[in-house]
Amino acid sequence: MKAHVHVTLKPGVLDPQGKAIHKALSGLGFEGVEQVRQGKVIELELSETDPARARESLRDMCEKLLANTVIENYAIELDV
Amino acid sequence: MKAHVHVTLKPGVLDPQGKAIHKALSGLGFEGVEQVRQGKVIELELSETDPARARESLRDMCEKLLANTVIENYAIELDV
Amino acid sequence: MSDDTVSKVIPPNVIAQHGLSGEEYERILEIMGRAPNLLELGIFSVMWSEHCSYKSSKVWLKTLPTAAPWVIHGPGENAGVIDIGEGLAAIFKMESHNHPSFIEPYQGAATGVGGILRDVFTMGARPVANLNALRFGDPEHPKTRHLVAGVVEGIGGYGNCIGVPTVGGEVNFDPGYNGNILVNAMTVGIAPQDRIFTSQASGIGNPVVYTGSKTGRDGIHGATMASAEFGEGAEEKRPTVQVGDPFTEKLLVEACLELMATDAIVAIQDMGAAGLTSSSFEMASQGGLGVDLDLDRVPCREDGMTPYEMMLSESQERMLMVLKPEREELARRIFEKWDLDFAVIGHLTDSGRMVLKMHGEIVGDLPIDPLAQAAPEYRRPYVNTPQAPSLAPSEVPAPADTGAALLRLLACPDLCSRRWIWEQYDHMVMADTAARPGGDAAVVRIHGTNRGLAITTDCTPRYCQAAPHDGGMQAVAEAWRNLTATGARPLAVTDNLNFGNPERPKVMGQFVGCVQGIGEACRALDFPVVSGNVSLYNETNGKAIPPTPTIGAVGLIEDLARTATVAFQAEGEDIVLIGAGEGHLGASLYLREIEGRREGAPPRVDLAAERRNGDFVRGLIENGQVTACHDLSDGGLAVALAEMALAGSLGAVLSLPDDGGLPPLHAWLFGEDQARYLVTVPAAGPVLKAARGAGVPAAKVGTTGGETLTLPGGAPISLDELRAAHEDWLPAYMGDTAEN
Amino acid sequence: MKAAVIVFPGSNCDRDVQVALAEAMARHAPGTAPVMVWHKDADFEKVDLIVLPGGFSYGDYLRCGAMAAQSPVMKEVVGRAEKGVPVLGICNGFQILTEAGLLPGALIRNASLKFVCRDVNLRVETGQSLFTSRYEQGQTIRVPVAHHDGNYIAGGEDVARLEDRGQIAFRYCDPEGALTGPSNPNGSAANIAGVFNETKTVLGLMPHPERLADPALGGTDGRPMFDGLVEALS
């Protein structure tokens, strides 16, 4: 089964990358960009076939490794 | 309008981050992970309200800056 | 005043949440002549926090020596400033980011580096070197590896990006830091002496200018967090984590230095702990003035920020300046060139008050001097640490195999090579690093000259724990010795005093002992303290860290052609031991690592001998008489010798000096007696003679050569084996396999 | 001889390379010195050599070199490079050159995922270029690296084709010149440390020759690159 884990900065946490991309886009003449935030997607191929069990294991992976829960949120998406 | 740009490595391009995550997950005892790839999501808030025009401008942003098309693919998603 | 800030009665729990005691609140009522509103209470709370007010430590800090003919600015400024000749000044300071780094190691350490860099370039210096003194918990503790990885990556992430070389530091592992790691960062900068900037505001009506990043809701109450013990509730404090933006800081450095080359700046102050509050208070109070701020003009990252949030935010990469009014436009152009926010947010007044306005209304109004001067100052009760019993060498068994003992010591967490760490730091950017990490002190060339600064950080917490006063002295002596071993003349010290909860008399006793020891050593060595930082409440659930007064020190090398490194240079040279030893094994690494015992008094520090021996060694280096030099510290003679052999990829045979009266062999090899150095010379004779003349103990103890190290009575050990022992522990511990 | 060092926001080896170049110019073209060009000054004077220095332009955010490659000055640099003006990109400068399409391939995160700063050995793959004329083919030199993203991938191009066209300038090697795994600090394909464009007028390399061009810093193996350039261009 394929899964996508989306990791994003918590609201209010400074996103220096997003800020710099925003400035660069303005510099390139793109107008009307109001905000930019950058996040990660981790794409996993799992041998697990049961969605509930996959989700549980992914949640565990996020808490332990994939996300830095002090400053990041995560969302799990299963391709079913 | 909100948009998400997903930037992923082209198939076959080496992904050191994905590889390291894979290894770390195994090290943590997560079994059954077959492949891991890491990508980016760039979340943009646009003042543009017309989806077609937004999409066009996003495509332009991707070609010019957001993706390195030598090694990356991109996908544009509009929240409409 | 507007409705939401009208003086309401503030409930006791809110006062307590702000870390203020009932007595302190009473004092606030007196100063204000009315009840404060929440914004004002918040301001009092950060200004009176331990971190900003030094309320527990001030009486003791005052006892430190701070003057010398070469001191330009001692404590009281953002960083200390010393004269390094040719019209230049070295500006430096050390600061802790302990609590934030425990919560989020990468960002905590990164923002620690950012903060200390700002303290230095605020004064007009271009930063030229960073150092970091780190203490982690037991390597076996489940959190340690993650913390090491994150802290090291964070320090590198920030320093590498900004382009200031990270040239040195130190690392210890001890279970005493399991719940409270220490991340102390030091920055050294260089400025022309006639362009040094301070925070002393002047000129009524002059504009107060905000520049750098926008203000967000991050880090609110970081200063009070740094002043409170960790407990079960620590997790809830997490949202105070700040994210560093080294790119913006790089722009800020360049923009500030560009502006500083003009005559536009009256006063400048970085926004560090307690952000806008403490920076504006500091500037006004140093100048004896008042300040009006219009909070509507503060560049904000988020909508709807309250005055409370703006004044207490600890968003990074921000500066506050007072400018000459006619230079405002020039300054604006420079900051806009560097893509930084620039806003006039207020002006200086003669009111002696800080008046905060928003939406046209006064939302806060506080007297500046009474608040600053009435900051609490405590003479906390303390009990002296009981004298540790001394331990005779004969009470410590000899190892079955001295070679094996040496290998074990070289591979132990506190002594093994730190290469895994410093290779993650760009230690060469700026192309002036003359002595890279790995030696006694880093040497950074003064750009465009052939002179250099030697820089080190030192502290031996196990000594401080056993005997705070001696430990404090030893930390200073070791720093002085490390500078001397490169050939530098030691000039001045910055300190970072890391301790537990000062409200506990035992902890306070450690603090007092260490400060007294530091003061005594600095006085004896003419080594004034010019800046520093105090970090208290480093404890978790009532368990304090080992006392850790980190000493950062700077020395001057007049001619880079006349320095020494630890690396053996040539075959067949004589190895000379300078200084006397009785084989002191109390509180030694040998005792801990080989015998598994933590006991005994630390080695005696004889400051007169330190000075005499050090001055002698420096003279030899300056005269070009020695080819390599290394001071003796952790692990004693045998470890120092092995480090010199490894650095030079050249072996040696160690032999017992023929003057008799030696302690047992293992105590001679591994004893940690102070005031000692190993030097190599083409021939020992003249040096031994000169030493006799100077009243300095010296003896020939071996010869360089070959590819093995031979200890007296032992079998030769190959350098490869020594190298593997020394180099492999840290990468293996951090899980780096050869394939990487 | 005229040379320009381009300064981007976040460049941090601009002064380092300026010094190394200035010293070479003092040796071989007395009376000349490099000029520093701010990235917004797209119409800088005519020069014989353009250098893109190391550092973290735009914080290395998004991708290393990506934003700098879109900077106003880069259109001009690309235009002049196409007309044959020599361009040297070191470290971040190399990343910018690949992002700007002046050099093939891409530089991705080091295989170790860690920043790496240490001396490495390089095998000079050709002495037949403006940049390497003072080195011998096959010679081993020692210079430092300091980067987080120096893992070269040919991306689209294949390494064999680069090799055939003589576009590989330097490779990581052991002290004896052997292309081993452990001597490769970042996982680069075929141990590639530096590549040329097809005409060998543009060079990008991850190692920092400017950092070992002064005996006081422990070595001078980087010096011949600057000496050779100045000699050839003046």
Ligand SMILES: Nc1ncnc2c1ncn2[C@@H]1O[C@H](COP(=O)(O)OP(=O)(O)O)[C@@H](O)[C@H]1O
């Ligand atoms: N342990 C100490 N020894 C000497 N000076 C100290 C010590 N701790 C703090 N200081 C001095 O007190 C002043 C205030 O320090 P601090 O609040 O840490 O500075 P900042 O406001 O720049 O963070 C500085 O000048 C600092 O050098």
Ligand SMILES: [Mg+2]
């Ligand atoms: Mg400060």
